[in-house]
Each structure stands twice: as C-alpha cells, then as structure tokens.
Amino acid sequence: MKIAIIQFGGTNCDLDVLHVLKDVMGLEAETVWYKQEVLNGFDGVVIPGGFSYGDYLRAGAIAARTSIMDSVKKLAAEGKPVMGICNGFQVLTEARMLKGALTTNAYPKFRCHWANLRVETLDTPFTSRFKEGELISLPIAHMEGKFYAEEADLAELDENERVAFRYVDENGKATEEANPNGSIENIAGIVNEGRNVLGLMPHPERASEAILGSETGRKLFESMADYITENF
C-alpha cells in the first residue's frame, strides 16, 4: 500500500500528514510535487491543508486546475480513496470532485480551535473505524470554511447520507452556536457519490498522537488504510 500526499505551492500540512502515515502508523507514504502529474503505483491520495497559490482567486481554485488533479480524478474513478483536508477540501470542491463550495466564514475571522463533531455515517472508507453517531473533537484552522451547496445538491447529500461530519455542541446537537463558520446545515465534511472521495475542514492529522492531546484523527487514516488493504 502506498499513499500519495500532494504538494502544491503553498501547501503546508503535507509533512504533518506524512509524519502521521509514516512515523506514527508505519504506512508507506510519499509527498508528490504537483508537477509530477502522474500517480502510478499509489493506492490512495491525501490533499493536505495550507494556502495553495496564496488562496488567490478563491481558496483551492488554482490548484484544482493543475494537471495532477486529472490523475487524482483517474485514481478516484478506480475506487481508490482520496481525502482532502481543509485547503484539500476546497481543492476538491473547486475540481468538482465534491459538491458545493467553501466560502468566507460567516464571521470573517480565521477560526483556529478544537471543534466538536458528530460522525454522520460509517459507510465511507474514512469513517468505518468510528461508532454510529460518535461525538469527536478535531482541530479546525480556516477562514474559508463556510460550506454551501445548492438546494438540490444538499438534498442529494442528505438523502444518500453523504454528509460525513457535522459541527455539534457537547451534547451532539447541531446548533448555530456550535457552527464555527456558518456552514449550511453545520456540514464539516462530505463524500462524493462513490463515497471514496472525502473532503473535511477539520485537521485529523493534528489529532493523531497522544502527545498532541488526541488520537481521534488517526481513525480516519486507519479506516482509509483498512479500505485499501481490503480492496487493492
């Protein structure tokens, strides 16, 4: 099993993800500079967070239109898992691999803190290790994280249980106060129709070691590794 971690100009969470996959979990993983363009021999992809191309035009817009994204689409079409974290989520929506758009937070401030989340579905390659409706906490760090989708797309996401995570309060309720950025229906992460492409604003790689205060985020990567082992 080999996982690619895509680096664009301005990506800055690449080495954190690499550290978790390689050093903490002992998996084979490599950073891949976007100019490489091909992803032969990889079984999964992580698009890490950062500020690709300075967030110029719209967050993720420029990275989404690079040639390597064609290779990511091809890999996703083979059913292999693709996870976009924070800026990676923005890249995946801009590349139209996921529904909706991520816009400036309702209160236009860079939000950097732990956020309570509810796991909404276990039926994805990234959430299988969680429990039904599990309440977890992961760090967020973003200014353009307000998820928006047109009504029909939103209905489709809800109907097919494609919302993976929602912002909730300590009791697991998706309240307005628990919503850090004004995301529609408190959505923090979604999957594509094939369920093998996930985008989420929270940073699981920042909560994957006890020394950092939490190992919860590692379950996403462990679920992803299980899925690859079982299917590829």
Next chain:
Amino acid sequence: MQYQATVKIEQKPGMLDPEGTTVKRALEHLGYASESVKTAKLFEIVLEAESASAAKQQVDEMCQKLIANPIVDKYSIEIEEKK
C-alpha cells in the same frame, strides 16, 4: 483586433458577504448610513480576437472554467475595442 474585457464577479443574491457587512458596519461607525454594501471583483483582460463577439465568447469560457465559481458567483462581461 485587440479588445479589453472587463469581468465583474459578484456573489449570487442571497449569499452572505462578510466583507461587505464589515465595511457597512465600519461606515456606520464613521457616521455613514447605507442600505447595504456588497463587494465584487473586477478583472481587466486584454486579448486578441477576430471580433467583439469572439472576444466575449473566449472570456465567457474563461469565466466558466476558472474565474467564476458558478455555485456562488454570477458574472458579467463588457467588451471594448482597445485603442
């Protein structure tokens, strides 16, 4: 022929405009009342094309493929001959 296209990108009606809202509040602080403040982005693109309509078509493609995000933005294009 050389043309200049002016592309205006605005948010679709109903979308929140936090930057506009913040500017509106700051204006109120300075004693200026306003009904609403909306922000927009303007791009000036100089390009070669056979005609104004060909230039507009090219710029329209640019908007659809990159400059605008059809989920949240609406855009308008004005073309003038570059002298």
